[in-house]
Amino acid sequence: MEPADRTSADAPPVIDRGAGGSDSRPEAIKAVPVRHWGRWIASVVVLYIFAALIYSLARNQNMEWGVVADYMFRPIILKAAAVTIELTVIAMIVGAVGGTLLAIMRLSKNYVLSGLSWLYIWFFRGTPVYVQIVIWSFFGVVYPKIFIGLPFTGLAFGGWATNKVIGGVVAAVLALGLNEAAYAAELVRAGIISVDKGQTEAAESLGMSFGMTMRRIVLPQAMRVIIPPMGNETISMLKTTSLVAVTGSVLELFTQVSHLYSQNFKIMPLLIVASLWYIIFTTLFTIGQHYLERHYGRGFGTNETETAEKRAQKRLQSKVTADVSEPGNWD
Amino acid sequence: MTQELSAGHAASTSGQPMVKAEQVWKSFGKLDVLKGVDLVVKPKETFVLLGPSGGGKSTLLRCINHLEKIDAGRLWVDGELMGYHQRGSILHEMHHKDVAKQRAKIGMVFQRFNLFPHLTAIQNVMEAPVKVKKMDKKQAEHEAEQLLTEVGLKEKLDVYPAQLSGGQQQRVAIARALAMKPKLMLFDEPTSALDPELVGEVLDVMKRLAHEGMTMVVVTHEIGFAREAADGVALMDGGVIVEMGPPEQVLGDPKEERTKLFLSKVLT
Numbered sequence: 205m206e207p208a209d210r211t212s213a214d215a216p217p218v219i220d221r222g223a224g225g226s227d228s229r230p231e232a233i234k235a236v237p238v239r240h241w242g243r244w245i246a247s248v249v250v251l252y253i254f255a256a257l258i259y260s261l262a263r264n265q266n267m268e269w270g271v272v273a274d275y276m277f278r279p280i281i282l283k284a285a286a287v288t289i290e291l292t293v294i295a296m297i298v299g300a301v302g303g304t305l306l307a308i309m310r311l312s313k314n315y316v317l318s319g320l321s322w323l324y325i326w327f328f329r330g331t332p333v334y335v336q337i338v339i340w341s342f343f344g345v346v347y348p349k350i351f352i353g354l355p356f357t358g359l360a361f362g363g364w365a366t367n368k369v370i371g372g373v374v375a376a377v378l379a380l381g382l383n384e385a386a387y388a389a390e391l392v393r394a395g396i397i398s399v400d401k402g403q404t405e406a407a408e409s410l411g412m413s414f415g416m417t418m419r420r421i422v423l424p425q426a427m428r429v430i431i432p433p434m435g436n437e438t439i440s441m442l443k444t445t446s447l448v449a450v451t452g453s454v455l456e457l458f459t460q461v462s463h464l465y466s467q468n469f470k471i472m473p474l475l476i477v478a479s480l481w482y483i484i485f486t487t488l489f490t491i492g493q494h495y496l497e498r499h500y501g502r503g504f505g506t507n508e509t510e511t512a513e514k515r516a517q518k519r520l521q522s523k524v525t526a527d528v529s530e531p532g533n534w535d
Numbered sequence: 536m537t538q539e540l541s542a543g544h545a546a547s548t549s550g551q552p553m554v555k556a557e558q559v560w561k562s563f564g565k566l567d568v569l570k571g572v573d574l575v576v577k578p579k580e581t582f583v584l585l586g587p588s589g590g591g592k593s594t595l596l597r598c599i600n601h602l603e604k605i606d607a608g609r610l611w612v613d614g615e616l617m618g619y620h621q622r623g624s625i626l627h628e629m630h631h632k633d634v635a636k637q638r639a640k641i642g643m644v645f646q647r648f649n650l651f652p653h654l655t656a657i658q659n660v661m662e663a664p665v666k667v668k669k670m671d672k673k674q675a676e677h678e679a680e681q682l683l684t685e686v687g688l689k690e691k692l693d694v695y696p697a698q699l700s701g702g703q704q705q706r707v708a709i710a711r712a713l714a715m716k717p718k719l720m721l722f723d724e725p726t727s728a729l730d731p732e733l734v735g736e737v738l739d740v741m742k743r744l745a746h747e748g749m750t751m752v753v754v755t756h757e758i759g760f761a762r763e764a765a766d767g768v769a770l771m772d773g774g775v776i777v778e779m780g781p782p783e784q785v786l787g788d789p790k791e792e793r794t795k796l797f798l799s800k801v802l803t
Contacts, residue, residue, distance in 0.1 A: 411639025
């Protein structure tokens, strides 16, 4: 408890500025910092527990670290890792493109478009992605043949057996991508809403069409808001691809690893191999996200990497080379 | 600065008014913002709209380039009905693309500048000529450079808007609008968001434009600008034009009590 009259008791010491006033700056403060004993003790305890955990894992014979090292770079694992990346990237592309379309539909003044977008998001967010993966893998049972034609008219231009068109990978990518689109739609919508209305008005007053305004003005600015959560989604997707194991037909990382350990019973080491790859990819995605954020943050002054002089140089250089390559044009 | 700022802007097609408003009404919900406005701005004229906030000045300006749809009356720019095709006695709403074509011929400068923050100054100016007019990129860059030089920003070509002062941003915005070689320029309180000491540099550019014969409709609180550069002045309040005429008359010898009251408050 502080005494109530403390402020009056110890009034601030008067600093002698000297006769010169502002030009004689008082000596900088050198004070003894507060010692945070509690924090130091807590740090030691936590470090001790962490070291013990690492030591016990490293020494545990059942972890079979030799097997981990042995399998880590085997071609069969590398190939499965590549499939995992493939699934992640394609599903995210489907998700991002689909999500952007859904977001624009959702913001449309046409009730049919915004309503359908709402319905899509409602359905795909309302059912587990695990269930959706299984449903897509059985798509061929529900629709044994796929036709291209006009519904309700009986017109068909061609038909194929479903299991020829929608193989394991396609079904998995559809399940993951269409589900992702529902989540991405909300992220993109948030990004679009975050762009000031004055931007659209300025673009329109310059005679830009709706599509051009979106592509050139609104979406590039929305990206700044969209990228961080989208990076989250990508990392989440990377690990969600392991759910595809339920179908058993796509040899991605987790499926492959579980096939292996069901034969050789090296369960723990193989799971660690898979986990290490997931962590490596997550790290790589995080680095990629950093550069994307920097790109779309340009002009917002937070993490400018290029000076205006450098940009000017670049621009003039491209101008000079363009002049050389196209003689006879205006100068 | 020998070059004309507005060099090459499209001339009016005939002797008809550049802007003609006939009994324009506009409401937001139940609130009538414009209540039958009549206005004629001739080519090469600078017309200043004065009046208290909420009087309908900005709304009228935004109706001129169809950023707002009018509810009743007619509005023409250079003889073209804005936002509608008239076939016989029936009005058909214009497709967005056709509205865009009409807007491309009308430049607009906003109170909050509304520069594109992800583009540098020169990119802001080049964007519409390249994308809307499909102008050759080198040509657009050359013209953008000239325009920015004319508004005194030769050193700031590759700077992002966030690194510019308000006055500099507004001058980029004017250059951006001029790059489309508009036949009409609309200014919506272009100096209201500026520090007092930056107002002059923007007004100077606008005065030059006025002298060069650009047709301009300006919503502003700068009485000095109206006095010096305007050919016509109107005082708007309550959604109607209270008084209209040459600046000497409206500002120097107002007939209406409302105008006198407004001027007495603004000028002190």
